[in-house]
Amino acid sequence: MENQLWGMLFRLLQVTAQAGPTILVGFLVAGVMRRLMGYELTKKMFGGDSLRSIPQAWLIGMLLPVCSLGAIPVIRQMHKAGVPGGAILAFALSAPLFNPISLMYGLSLSTPVVIVTFAALSLLIVTIVGLLIEKCFPFLDRPTEVVPPVSYGVRRMLSVGDAACRDAFHGLWIYLALGLIGSASLCLFLPYGFLQDKAERTDVWAPLFMAVVSLPVYETPMTMIVKLGEMFQHGNSVGAAFALMILGAGVNIGVIVWLWLHYGKLRTFGCVGALFLIVVGLSYLVDKPLTPVGVAPVGHTHAFDAYCTPFAPNTEVSFQIVLQRFFQNLQLYEAASLVGWAVLILGGWLLSIDRHGKIERWLEKPVNRSGTWDVELSAKFLSGTVFAGLVAASVLGCYLYYQPVEEVFAEMKTAHTPLATAGNTKDWDGVQYWLPIVNDWSRRVQVSAYLRRVPQTEFHEMQAKIFRDKLDLLRHAAEDREPEVAQKASLAMQKSYRRFRAAYFPLPRVKPLPTIDETSEKAEESNEPDSEPLHSDETTF
Numbered sequence: 001m002e003n004q005l006w007g008m009l010f011r012l013l014q015v016t017a018q019a020g021p022t023i024l025v026g027f028l029v030a031g032v033m034r035r036l037m038g039y040e041l042t043k044k045m046f047g048g049d050s051l052r053s054i055p056q057a058w059l060i061g062m063l064l065p066v067c068s069l070g071a072i073p074v075i076r077q078m079h080k081a082g083v084p085g086g087a088i089l090a091f092a093l094s095a096p097l098f099n100p101i102s103l104m105y106g107l108s109l110s111t112p113v114v115i116v117t118f119a120a121l122s123l124l125i126v127t128i129v130g131l132l133i134e135k136c137f138p139f140l141d142r143p144t145e146v147v148p149p150v151s152y153g154v155r156r157m158l159s160v161g162d163a164a165c166r167d168a169f170h171g172l173w174i175y176l177a178l179g180l181i182g183s184a185s186l187c188l189f190l191p192y193g194f195l196q197d198k199a200e201r202t203d204v205w206a207p208l209f210m211a212v213v214s215l216p217v218y219e220t221p222m223t224m225i226v227k228l229g230e231m232f233q234h235g236n237s238v239g240a241a242f243a244l245m246i247l248g249a250g251v252n253i254g255v256i257v258w259l260w261l262h263y264g265k266l267r268t269f270g271c272v273g274a275l276f277l278i279v280v281g282l283s284y285l286v287d288k289p290l291t292p293v294g295v296a297p298v299g300h301t302h303a304f305d306a307y308c309t310p311f312a313p314n315t316e317v318s319f320q321i322v323l324q325r326f327f328q329n330l331q332l333y334e335a336a337s338l339v340g341w342a343v344l345i346l347g348g349w350l351l352s353i354d355r356h357g358k359i360e361r362w363l364e365k366p367v368n369r370s371g372t373w374d375v376e377l378s379a380k381f382l383s384g385t386v387f388a389g390l391v392a393a394s395v396l397g398c399y400l401y402y403q404p405v406e407e408v409f410a411e412m413k414t415a416h417t418p419l420a421t422a423g424n425t426k427d428w429d430g431v432q433y434w435l436p437i438v439n440d441w442s443r444r445v446q447v448s449a450y451l452r453r454v455p456q457t458e459f460h461e462m463q464a465k466i467f468r469d470k471l472d473l474l475r476h477a478a479e480d481r482e483p484e485v486a487q488k489a490s491l492a493m494q495k496s497y498r499r500f501r502a503a504y505f506p507l508p509r510v511k512p513l514p515t516i517d518e519t520s521e522k523a524e525e526s527n528e529p530d531s532e533p534l535h536s537d538e539t540t541f
Contacts, residue, residue, distance in 0.1 A: 007309040012184040020337030026070030031164035037383040039081035053087040061095030068096035086130025100394040102221040169348020179254030183218035195304035199240040207239035207283035214247035230303035239287030402448040412441035423490030431478040
């Protein structure tokens with residue numbers, strides 16, 4: 001039980017760091033809605049009371065880089081603006097599923113038709129659930145608050161930060177904490193490695209079981225798409241993968257509690273129940289038709305290890321070990337987002353000291369700029385610029401995250417070398433650390449090639465799959481603590497890595513040396529010796 005508690009603490013720290021960037025985006029979007037757009041424009045952006053509100057909210061959710069926790073500040077402002085409940089549900093469920101970066105990553109996991117089908121089915125799900133809930137339990141909520149406009153200029157920009165800080169400090173952190181703790185608490189009920197064989201293609205209960213496990217899970221779009229990749233690689237149930245994506249990334253305890261408090265127990269149970277039944281039904285419907293051809297089931301997967309206790313029963317664990325393992329896996333952008341989150345909360349606390357609202361009255365005080373060269377930009381233009389900037393930043397992030405192919409291989413080499421060394425020297429912790437990094441870089445190669453239109457054939461995909469299969473063999477050898485098997489797997493992995501790289505950077509063909517007969521014939525024709533040199537150094541890459 002002690003290891004399970006330490007495991008829960010480690011998972012809580014891990015998911016908090018992963019959630020940081022998308023939660024910050026959620027607070028920014030909520031601040032823009034409240035102060036720049038206003039509630040009237042916000043409702044109009046999401047389709048108002050028209051029938052297009054649900055698909056429109058789904059599309060906006062797919063474009064914005066937020067997670068299921070980062071969507072909570074946004075749906076709060078949508079609720080205050082009087083956006084129909086179906087559109088709120090559509091945004092809350094679709095926003096965490098994909099963003100441009102994760103969607104591009106998903107294209108390297110399986111055939112593109114699988115990812116496109118998953119995205120289309122998510123639209124079908126939110127439409128059915130939204131219309132069903134609105135029909136049975138109409139959402140009659142209307143705006144309960146009138147926000148005074150803010151004068152144009154620097155005050156309007158400051159007001160966005162003011163709204164984001166107040167949201168981060170007042171109330172919303174409770175829902176965020178519930179979502180994070182609910183996901184981490186799975187470690188208390190799922191032993192180490194318990195889910196490694198629970199999503200097999202031949203198991204008829206796999207989609208249903210995965211749907212039940214996924215309800216308390218919190219995942220960011222990027223971590224979820226990586227897990228789907230491991231399931232496709234190991235030949236697991238496609239239906240289980242679909243259930244995990246919709247319920248694991250789209251729903252969490254924090255969202256469910258928010259719905260309960262704002263729409264009541266009956267509506268919340270009806271919404272979650274309908275969503276669960278529809279997802280399970282579609283999971284069984286797509287399981288067989290979308291199963292990849294030619295992928296043999298491995299028999300287990302490590303995709304769900306993050307939901308189980310991370311420490312083996314006989315492993316000695318302490319607070320220092322938990323922190324060491326957390327900081328070892330902490331990414332720079334995650335650390336920066338945690339600092340930004342702390343700044344928002346601190347700013348909200350400082351603003352809460354102003355009990356008489358002097359700061360807000362100063363922000364809302366009219367500014368007389370007559371006689372100046374200032375140009376007053378409309379709220380619609382500014383808010384549209386912000387949202388277009390977020391989408392453009394996501395697209396630009398694709399090119400920054402997926403570097404040119406040659407740079408990706410250079411980065412992969414820096415991780416591949418210590419991984420090979422760890423496999424040869426029985427450094428099991430080193431294998432555990434470096435192997436996911438190398439696996440991730442191998443997928444970035446394919447996405448980078450897609451983005452930059454580098455020609456790719458089935459041969460490239462085959463070499464990538466073989467390389468990842470060798471990585472999987474090395475992982476198994478490290479888990480079983482088999483030195484000889486690990487050394488062989490490490491050697492095979494190095495060979496497959498060279499073939500994988502050579503598929504994108506093939507060796508230049510060296511002109512063969514002429515035969516004696518060919519030389520004599522050319523000499524008779526030209527009466528000149530063949531003096532073209534052979535550049536052997538051109539074969540390096």
